[in-house]
């Protein structure tokens with residue numbers, strides 16, 4: 004949650020916070036502009052942008068970028084092409100050397116890695132601060148990447164000796180050598196081809212730019228240094244001065260960049276400017292996606308101004324941006340520097356493995372007159388404040404392959420425990436044990452299922468984590484035991500800021516053992532957050548991780564029970580009195596790296612430590628941790644939510660594009676606060692939000708401390724029933740949702756899917772981000788996100804047959820189709836060809852459904868076929884990793900009109916023992932939509948076959964007519980889910 008609640012204690016309101024509060028009282032826009040940097044107030048961004056502008060004014064045949072490769076340094080061996088890039092500097096005899104590697108990976112991706120030679124060497128550079136690590140930070144990949152990074156020696160060189168002599172190196176690689184990388188030395192560029200067509204080009208525009216270490220030039224001792232950041236007039240003057248400069252000079256830092264002042268803070272920059280930048284072009288791709296987190300359209304906009312575009316680059320810098328603006332490229336709580344480009348029948352991706360402040364400009368250029376393709380191309384420009392240049396290129400060929408390739412690098416969504424996919428009830432705050440248990444009982448009274456109730460910061464004694472506010476929570480164990488009776492869980496918040504207070508052991512031992520983030524002077528860094536003065540655990544340190552794990556031990560964390568799970572908030576980190584509401588960039592982390600190098604990674608290391616803590620305390624249970632800050636790889640750890648939104652329609656609208664963006668960037672387990680965090684939703688908004696939220700991968704209602712209570716039954720009828728229906732629909736679909744998460748856990752396919760995943764050829768659908776396909780179900784969902792709206796147009800992206808999920812009305816034909824959507828209706832079409840699996844009985848929580856029978860819902864495609872899968876396990880333990888699960892394939896074949904169930908897993912002992920626990924679970928109902936009853940072999944019945952027996956089951960037939968498809972319902976065919984069976988229609 005963000006900071007401005009009514010419960011802020013007086014001492015916290017010291018002068019600076021009062022100042023902040025004043026800025027917030029002015030319009031939100033102005034407040035944000037003051038608190039957070041723009042590209043102009045970020046010297047490395049402004050400079051690289053000006054460099055790009057200057058370069059684009061010159062014809063490339065005239066401009067000669069200062070970076071080139073000497074072909075004599077280049078060699079290729081066993082999947083690794085390496086050499087050196089050189090930067091010429093005016094008036095210097097020797098160029099600066101940047102060794103590079105182009106690594107061809109077995110997963111089909113290519114890694115391009117560039118370091119700075121002088122800083123990578125062992126001997127100390129004269130003038131380099133001796134208490135900081137000299138090498139550029141090169142561990143972003145270490146934290147983000149879990150895949151194999153060893154070169155694939157099956158990659159082979161395809162360039163001739165002549166081409167090599169001319170400085171052109173060609174390598175064929177990837178599946179059946181369909182991919183080819185072509186590196187040209189001068190001008191330096193790397194093109195990535197698939198089947199003879201270039202899909203990704205690095206340094207297409209020659210914007211590669213890496214600052215090199217040099218001691219602070221004397222001019223910057225001038226007292227005016229860097230003030231142009233804060234005073235526009237100075238900036239103007241400087242622009243005048245630099246107008247006549249050669250283009251190269253625009254790329255080089257001025258002496259002002261050895262120190263950075265912003266918002267009253269001074270960043271000492273002891274290592275000087277060390278930015279990196281590179282342009283990446285996607286030839287004839289008009290749409291790019293990803294790079295969450297931004298509250299913006301799914302298809303990313305251009306960032307250099309113009310109608311409907313942004314004039315600032317998209318920024319990746321984890322910040323606590325409470326009540327964020329929508330339709331903005333501003334930085335938010337998390338950062339995944341992964342971008343996907345999609346065009347007709349083709350998808351590619353790039354991953355920029357860098358954890359520092361990063362800005363990304365996007366422009367789309369018209370095709371050249373003589374161009375082969377008539378499409379625009381997307382040209383991107385990536386700029387990071389520090390670190391090595393480390394970028395991965397994925398060539399698809401389709402979206403699923405891109406996700407698989409990105410997942411092979413950064414890992415996949417951990418399969419969540421099933422309760423985490425149920426409904427979560429949260430509020431800042433449930434104030435006492437009685438409050439918690441009353442809300443818990445309210446769900447049962449109103450027959451609304453839910454799985455988890457949440458505690459925000461107020462449960463603690465003075466915001467000291469691992470303690471309980473005794474007067475309100477005297478017996479937390481008992482409270483959790485009561486919840487456990489319905490197999491429900493409690494999630495409590497634990498943040499990385501640790502209250503600085505004598506006698507508080509968690510702080511004292513952390514401090515004594517120096518496990519906190521340090522200042523540039525090497526002292527413990529203290530700042531303000533919820534508890535007042537605090538220190539931040541430095542989870543880059545293995546000792547700090549061990550210490551953190553220790554705090555959670557069941558015996559040590561008093562009042563905690565096995566059904567207690569964790570929520571990590573404020574882990575950007577949020578520091579109320581820090582620059583950009585975060586830690587100073589010259590703070591120091593484990594390994595003597597500066598905070599600037601690891602800023603976007605910190606939040607992930609903190610969640611990782613929490614996950615390790617939960618695993619250590621209950622090794623057999625799958626952990627659940629929710630985070631607000633994240634980085635590439637965070638998907639391996641748990642769920643994320645989109646932070647502090649508000650109870651306004653535009654936040655309901657923006658949630659979906661945000662969820663789609665997270666999903667394509669590997670982080671599919673995501674949701675937005677249902678109802679809106681700040682403010683009070685109208686009953687209509689709340690209803691529509693539950694209807695949308697029932698399809699968010701992570702489904703949680705949450706509310707700010709100053710908002711009115713809004714538990715799902717508080718608005719009375721018809722709203723209680725509408726909210727109940729939405730939540731129950733979620734629970735019905737849990738088997739299918741769990742199956743989709745299972746697939747995400749090894750293939751990386753998001754649960755909420757953009758149009759292009761099922762209709763990759765339809766370019767008209769690329770900009771559509773207000774509807775989505777849901778998991779494996781084939782359900783095309785378009786939630787209503789506008790006030791007063793009772794109808795909508797839903798876009799069908801392919802020529803498959805679709806059925807209204809609720810009344811079986813048939814829709815067909817690419818384009819928009821009108822559909823009624825009164826307040827009690829969620830517009831959902833079911834795409835022909837899919838079999839979805841439901842559990843239709845109401846239970847109080849998901850774990851109580853474990854032995855309930857299944858319903859199969861079959862929507863036949865144009866040709867009368869359909870297929871689907873079901874993944875099932877115990878839902879909570881790690882036994883599935885040892886094979887204790889069920890994985891079945893259902894197929895309805897139009898040739899013989901037989902529905903078959905087949906196993907998709909190898910048999911082993913663990914399956915057998917798991918199967919035993921569910922061998923009475925049967926399919927209680929089969930619904931077939933779109934089947935022509937004249938095709939029935941026996942009219943009025945179907946014949947089932949299982950275990951060498953056969954029997955007849957009667958059916959109900961609803962005839963087609965009035966635009967609706969026919970429906971056949973088989974009631975209780977008596978087949979059990981664990982075995983193979985078939986049913987003859």
Ligand SMILES: *[C@@H]1O[C@H](CO)[C@@H](O)[C@H](O)[C@H]1NC(C)=O
Nearest residue numbers: 132134522523524525526591
């Ligand atoms: C590192 O050295 C600089 C300059 O010598 C000094 O100002 C700073 O306090 C030192 N920091 C640490 C962590 O010792």
Ligand SMILES: *[C@@H]1O[C@H](CO)[C@@H](O)[C@H](O)[C@H]1NC(C)=O
Nearest residue numbers: 149548611612614636639640
């Ligand atoms: C968590 O961090 C450890 C290093 O402390 C690493 O080995 C592990 O892979 C990380 N876990 C996940 C799930 O990313």
